[in-house]
Amino acid sequence: MGGKALEEVVIVSAVRTPFSRFDSAMAEVASVDLAVTVMREAVARVNVMPEEVDEINYGSCMMAELALQTDIPDRQAALLAGFPAETISVTLDRACCSSLTAVRLGLRALLAGEAEICMAVGADNMPRAPHLAPGLRHGRRLGHVHLLDGLFELGYGAKGFAPFAVDAGEVAVAHGVSREMQDAWALMSQERYARARAAGKYKIGEELVELVIPRRRGAPVHIERDESPRSTSLEALAKLTPIYGSPTVTPGNAPPMSAGAGAILFMTRRQADKRGLTPLAVIRGSVAMATDPREIAVIPALTIRKVLERAGVHLGDIDLIEINEAFAAMPLVSLKILAEGDERLLSALHEKTNVNGGAIAIGHPVGASASRITMHLAYELRRRGGGLGVAAICGGLGQGEAIVLEV
Numbered sequence: 144m145g146g147k148a149l150e151e152v153v154i155v156s157a158v159r160t161p162f163s164r165f166d167s168a169m170a171e172v173a174s175v176d177l178a179v180t181v182m183r184e185a186v187a188r189v190n191v192m193p194e195e196v197d198e199i200n201y202g203s204c205m206m207a208e209l210a211l212q213t214d215i216p217d218r219q220a221a222l223l224a225g226f227p228a229e230t231i232s233v234t235l236d237r238a239c240c241s242s243l244t245a246v247r248l249g250l251r252a253l254l255a256g257e258a259e260i261c262m263a264v265g266a267d268n269m270p271r272a273p274h275l276a277p278g279l280r281h282g283r284r285l286g287h288v289h290l291l292d293g294l295f296e297l298g299y300g301a302k303g304f305a306p307f308a309v310d311a312g313e314v315a316v317a318h319g320v321s322r323e324m325q326d327a328w329a330l331m332s333q334e335r336y337a338r339a340r341a342a343g344k345y346k347i348g349e350e351l352v353e354l355v356i357p358r359r360r361g362a363p364v365h366i367e368r369d370e371s372p373r374s375t376s377l378e379a380l381a382k383l384t385p386i387y388g389s390p391t392v393t394p395g396n397a398p399p400m401s402a403g404a405g406a407i408l409f410m411t412r413r414q415a416d417k418r419g420l421t422p423l424a425v426i427r428g429s430v431a432m433a434t435d436p437r438e439i440a441v442i443p444a445l446t447i448r449k450v451l452e453r454a455g456v457h458l459g460d461i462d463l464i465e466i467n468e469a470f471a472a473m474p475l476v477s478l479k480i481l482a483e484g485d486e487r488l489l490s491a492l493h494e495k496t497n498v499n500g501g502a503i504a505i506g507h508p509v510g511a512s513a514s515r516i517t518m519h520l521a522y523e524l525r526r527r528g529g530g531l532g533v534a535a536i537c538g539g540l541g542q543g544e545a546i547v548l549e550v
């Protein structure tokens with residue numbers, strides 16, 4: 144996909160829930176219900192009727208949590224959010240890339256003339272993922288019962304893959320990205336988020352929708368802000384012990400496991416014009432890639448290069464970059480690769496990347512994070528009066544996805 148036709152697809156509405164802490168009231172809310180909130184809000188904001196949406200692509204990858212609702216979360220969320228029985232939808236799992244994959248598949252449908260209006264959703268609730276008790280269905284004649292925790296290590300260890308934190312940390316060190324550099328990035332993420340929030344950049348009615356959680360007894364809980372950001376220091380970060388055997392990744396330079404959902408509504412330019420809608424952003428290009436699982440910190444750089452090439456845009460023309468902070472290693476390694484040894488370019492890239500903080504501060508509800516970086520890029524470009532931006536994210540076992548937006 145690339146070239147001229149892409150200029151005709153525009154994002155008209157984008158919203159997410161606040162992203163949670165691990166020990167949050169949101170841990171009780173099914174990811175499907177988080178999705179319902181953003182799906183309703185995304186259409187309501189621009190007066191699009193649910194029946195006018197041609198297809199919904201729904202990214203989600205915490206399978207253990209989804210299993211609590213049985214399956215087909217896309218279909219359940221669509222019906223609960225008031226979309227008619229005829230709306231087609233699909234759930235897809237491309238790990239943390241999922242909600243950008245959802246955008247890319249909708250984009251294809253729009254460019255192929257199969258749809259006029261599409262919605263991309265991302266939703267996950269990591270703190271709600273239960274432990275698994277394999278083998279119990281057919282009884283346990285003798286011996287211990289084991290519980291599995293799919294959240295632990297997040298590395299597909301059962302099939303012999305290393306924890307992401309190990310791969311990312313080792314590859315970072317090989318690229319000359321030290322623990323100290325990762326801690327400094329983590330501090331910057333927290334500080335940039337705090338500054339941006341104080342400046343009113345993470346507000347209800349724009350990127351965020353308030354979440355209201357009913358309680359069995361007493362008043363409902365209202366969540367209006369991301370729960371994880373914290374103040375910290377280089378000294379405090381330096382004291383933290385690396386996780387899962389990684390040489391560099393600690394709880395301070397990794398994102399917390401979160402709950403959250405995001406929805407992006409996009410359509411052909413023709414539809415937007417017909418409805419008198421001002422686009423939030425034009426989608427100029429979108430790619431997916433995959434590489435060796437170990438190269439998880441490198442793939443954002445590869446996808447950025449490829450998507451810029453497809454969109455016919457030079458890195459120097461890009462005003463803002465979002466790279467998901469799966470760990471601090473990802474933006475640091477990827478920007479170093481993009482700078483190709485040019486120190487001035489590298490510091491310029493640092494200045495324009497994750498300007499309002501990233502997942503280390505905000506949290507990383509895996510399937511929803513790509514929708515967050517995409518909408519944040521659009522809103523921040525708009526605040527700055529427009530420009531070109533690129534958002535990139537890595538996903539489990541060496542996957543990547545990127546998008547170019549113009550405002």
Ligand SMILES: CC(C)(COP(=O)(O)OP(=O)(O)OC[C@H]1O[C@@H](n2cnc3c(N)ncnc32)[C@H](O)[C@@H]1OP(=O)(O)O)[C@@H](O)C(=O)NCCC(=O)NCCS
Binds near residue numbers: 165239
């Ligand atoms: C990192 C991880 C293991 C931490 O889990 P946790 O133990 O529940 O996290 P906590 O928030 O309790 O942090 C652990 C400790 O570090 C401290 N800490 C965390 N961030 C800190 C910071 N920025 N500054 C100072 N201390 C910090 C906490 O206070 C806590 O200290 P305590 O043990 O004295 O209470 C978990 O969030 C994780 O696995 N994250 C990564 C997920 C992932 O791999 N995502 C990317 C690929 S999809």
